[in-house]
Amino acid sequence: MRLLQKKRLFILLIGIIMLVALIGYSLQDRDQETTVEQFIKDTVGWAQNLIHTPVEYVTGIFKNIDDIKNTYEENQILREKVAEYRNLQYEVQELKEDNAELRETLDKTESIHEYNPIQATVMSRSPERWIEQVTINKGTQDGIEENMAVITAEGMIGKVESESKFTSTVKLLTGFDQFNRISATISREESDDIYGMIEGYDQESDHLLFRIIEESDDDLEEGELVLSSGMGGVFPSGLPIGEVKEVKPDQYGLTRTAFVEPIADMYDINNVIVVERQQTSDDSSEETREDESS
Missing domain, CATH: 2.40.10.350 (Rod shape-determining protein MreC, domain 2)
Structure with missing residues (x-):
């Protein structure tokens, strides 16, 4: 039983030593990456690109929907403003006509002597x-x-x-x-x-x-x-x-x-x-x- 425990401890120590060695090796300044590193890097990049593309597409769709919604709301506000402006124009025109009519009536009243x-x-x-x-x-x-x-x-x-x-x-x-x-x-x-x-x-x-x-x-x-x-x-x-x-x-x-x-x-x-x-x-x-x- 003790022999088995010693073997496990020995294997653990060997693993730790190898991990430290690999870390130290990877931290060294090198001109070229190893084949394993290149493979892992390419694999991770491909996976990131595979995930990023649909995510970006879906995000773009939602962004376009928000833009369309904002544009619709702004268009509604502009329509209301244009309608208010037209109504204001009609009211001003009507007031001008009423004012002109009242002025003519007043002039007519002032000219009455008989x-x-x-x-x-x-x-x-x-x-x-x-x-x-x-x-x-x-x-x-x-x-x-x-x-x-x-x-x-x-x-x-x-x-x-x-x-x-x-x-x-x-x-x-x-x-x-x-x-x-x-x-x-x-x-x-x-x-x-x-x-x-x-x-x-x-x-x-x-x-x-x-x-x-x-x-x-x-x-x-x-x-x-x-x-x-x-x-x-x-x-x-x-x-x-x-x-x-x-x-x-x-x-x-x-x-x-x-x-x-x-x-x-x-x-x-x-x-x-x-x-x-x-x-x-x-x-x-x-x-x-x-x-x-x-």
């Missing part, structure tokens, strides 16, 4: 009566009364049809008929003025119908401006209504009717002015009131 202006804003427009009426945010508490003329910065758009305490309904010129007439005129400097009545609206041609009652010897020309005459006693005089586009005689050739294009945009109405005619001592026009506002 009647008292009441500024109002359109609240709604009935879909089923789109071309006939709108609702504004002023009523009797603001001094609104039935049959008051309503204008924009461009010109006349209609009259107050009904009113409540806080709101009013405006009947547009495009909804006028023979029962809603306006005494109108075409003012001329070098010849006699032309007088008539706005008696309706032709939906087929989108023009107001101006029946001529009194006219000068000169022919009516396209582009002449039709104004309210004030002769009806309800509406003030000088409110722009529209421009003459065409003149047609009736079937008997006794009277003529001018087709007048409204000067105000009837489809884009936001800010309006309700005009209250100032009271005068002349009440002689009371008889014609029913013809103009019935």
Whole structure:
């Protein structure tokens, strides 16, 4: 038993001596490596390369996925920024248009001397009566009364049809008929003025119908401006209504009717002015009131 232990101890010592010798030998400065060292080195390098290549490939895939994800997120952020910028542009453009419209309305209000202006804003427009009426945010508490003329910065758009305490309904010129007439005129400097009545609206041609009652010897020309005459006693005089586009005689050739294009945009109405005619001592026009506002 002891002999066996001695042999094991001897073999262990021999192994330690050989290991130390090999270590010492490998640490010596040599110009060439041994065949065993080269084999081991090549084997380890090949194994490292074999493992490194797929690892690097998989790592690259995950890196590309991260890059794509980051690019997508950045693209989403940029899209949101572009959308916000566009919305901001639209808001700025809308504010500019509203500001220009309000300035024109203010200028129109400041230029009014013949009647008292009441500024109002359109609240709604009935879909089923789109071309006939709108609702504004002023009523009797603001001094609104039935049959008051309503204008924009461009010109006349209609009259107050009904009113409540806080709101009013405006009947547009495009909804006028023979029962809603306006005494109108075409003012001329070098010849006699032309007088008539706005008696309706032709939906087929989108023009107001101006029946001529009194006219000068000169022919009516396209582009002449039709104004309210004030002769009806309800509406003030000088409110722009529209421009003459065409003149047609009736079937008997006794009277003529001018087709007048409204000067105000009837489809884009936001800010309006309700005009209250100032009271005068002349009440002689009371008889014609029913013809103009019935």
